[in-house]
Amino acid sequence: MKEKIRKIENEVEKLLKNSKTLEDIEGIRIKYLGKKSELSNLLKSLKNLTQEEKKEIGPLANNARKNIHSKIDKKKELLEENFDAETEWIDVSAPGNEIKKGSLSPLSIVQQDIENIFTAIGFEVADGPEIESEYFNFDGANMPANHPARDMQDTFWIKTDSGDGNGQVLRTHTTNCQVRYMQTHTPPFRIIVPGRVFRQEATDASHEHTFHQFEALVVGKNVSVANFLSVAKSFFSAFFGKDISVRVRPSYFPFVEPGFEFDISCTNCGGKGCSTCQQTGWLEIGGAGMVHQNVLVEGGYKRDEYTGFAWGFGLERLAMMKYKINDIRLFHSGDTRFGKQF
Ligand SMILES: [Zn+2]
Numbered sequence: 001m002k003e004k005i006r007k008i009e010n011e012v013e014k015l016l017k018n019s020k021t022l023e024d025i026e027g028i029r030i031k032y033l034g035k036k037s038e039l040s041n042l043l044k045s046l047k048n049l050t051q052e053e054k055k056e057i058g059p060l061a062n063n064a065r066k067n068i069h070s071k072i073d074k075k076k077e078l079l080e081e082n083f084d085a086e087t088e089w090i091d092v093s094a095p096g097n098e099i100k101k102g103s104l105s106p107l108s109i110v111q112q113d114i115e116n117i118f119t120a121i122g123f124e125v126a127d128g129p130e131i132e133s134e135y136f137n138f139d140g141a142n143m144p145a146n147h148p149a150r151d152m153q154d155t156f157w158i159k160t161d162s163g164d165g166n167g168q169v170l171r172t173h174t175t176n177c178q179v180r181y182m183q184t185h186t187p188p189f190r191i192i193v194p195g196r197v198f199r200q201e202a203t204d205a206s207h208e209h210t211f212h213q214f215e216a217l218v219v220g221k222n223v224s225v226a227n228f229l230s231v232a233k234s235f236f237s238a239f240f241g242k243d244i245s246v247r248v249r250p251s252y253f254p255f256v257e258p259g260f261e262f263d264i265s266c267t268n269c270g271g272k273g274c275s276t277c278q279q280t281g282w283l284e285i286g287g288a289g290m291v292h293q294n295v296l297v298e299g300g301y302k303r304d305e306y307t308g309f310a311w312g313f314g315l316e317r318l319a320m321m322k323y324k325i326n327d328i329r330l331f332h333s334g335d336t337r338f339g340k341q342f
Helices: 002-018 022-033 038-048 051-081 106-120 148-152 176-182 225-240 293-298 315-323 328-332
Strands: 131-133 157-159 168-170 189-198 210-220 246-251 256-265 282-291 307-314
Touching: 002 022, 002 038, 002 051, 022 038, 022 051, 038 051, 106 189, 106 210, 106 225, 106 315, 176 189, 176 210, 176 293, 210 225, 210 315, 210 328, 225 246, 225 256, 225 282, 225 307, 225 315, 246 282, 282 293, 282 315, 307 315, 315 328
Parallel strands: none
Antiparallel strands: 131 168, 157 168, 189 210, 210 307, 246 256, 256 282, 282 307
């Protein structure tokens, strides 16, 4: 047994001499001092020896254990002091790994701008469902079943057109919120409704099946086209940060009477004519008009008691103008290089 102890001590000594890393040392510690090591087993077996033998071997084994312990500690200290500066150095001034951050979509930025401008002049921001009943999307907006205007919009139907207003659609415009809001509010009120809308359309550089609109709706006594022109001029001037003129052209939308398309003076040339506005000096923006009395009646008001104006624009179109983006499909491309530019 004495032999065995001496052999273990020699082995450890040899291994320590050749070890070069802290991992080596840890391996030696586990192998020679661990619970399952030869030395531990030997110490456990002492109880089977005679009293005499115990007196002789016991202290020897314990000393060996202590020796190995202190030799390992010493070697460890030595290695820690003399670490290899060539391979184990740390450059504390090196830049860390970049943590990639996401960015706001230009649509979110534009929507926030719009909300800030409108809430500052007393508008409320309203909301409504994207999956909408046929009634609020069409009938309430003066487009009953078989109304030819329903053909103007290619609709995603969730539950097919039943003709009684009980079908379900992905809303084709934010106009679905007009009658919804009217039914629970009494004029006068001023709201904007920014939101996602859906059309069954083939996509190209200027068309998407999923896009965003923002609706403006003002209802009260004696609200006129002049009010609309004034709000539109103030909004676009604030949005583009320069003086913008507005003009309207007669048009037709079922939920307004009269209805108009409207244009703003070119944000690029200010109206002189350039390639952006195809030398006309004007840019088409969207549709607007005086709220049809049929819509106000659906909202629960007496015919001719109130008047109002409404408009609907594409948020994408505004963002494309503001940031000179040339393809609407980029908004949903998920390309982070696109989002980072704004
Ligand atoms: Zn121009």
